[in-house]
Amino acid sequence: MTKDTRNKRIQNRPSGFTNPWFQLGFGVVCVLVYELLQKRGASETANLSQVWSWTGITALVSPLIWLAMALMIVSLLSWLYVLRYIPLSIAFPLSRVVDVLIPLSCWLILGENISSRRWCGIALVVVGLLLTARPVAQLEEKL
């Protein structure tokens, strides 16, 4: 795809809920929520059966797991929509913001511990995200 057609695609992008940047954020939130729901659901159902617990099948008893699966499908659809408009080399690194949000939510909501090495990793990802997002912000300003 040439630069012109790509710029045109970005210029003609839909606004509001169908805005691809909004969808990228929406997809990330879906992934974050389904990971947390999966963890909750899996922990709640881990002791239901000695034999089957390691297969993950027992987790299907939990409504949280079904909600997680629905969100998984929503996040996949939203990611496909994002790919239609945003270059992969920008969208994919930005989508990895979940790798920061998941440990932070585990710390805030589930009360899990974060080691100092993990805090360093979180800081590196945040700086990397800011560097990646900056050209996007400039591109948006120009339009």
Added chain:
Amino acid sequence: MRWPVFFLIPIALTAFVAGQLFLKHAMESSAARGFRDSQVILFLVCGIFAMTIHFFVTLGLLGHLDLSYVYPFQGLSVIIISLAAAVVLKEKLTARLTIGTLLISAGIVLVSMS
């Protein structure tokens, strides 16, 4: 016991990267050709197939190895996908984007190792 791991981790990574490239290509073509175009459908199917391979190989790896050993390779996928997008899809990779991508990868490796 160790040797299949050296095969399976690259297979999982390659399948993931290929899957993302197929899906990106399919979605980009769909903007011009619509979803009934046979090439768009073919790329979508290839993308979903590659992601399925990645999913099951990763599940298999997780059965034998710790998450903290398997997950850092997810960090590598950020670099490989950006490079592949530049080479295969001809996306523009600026110096800033490259540094940002490298920092994100390094950060993910640190977060998942500890």
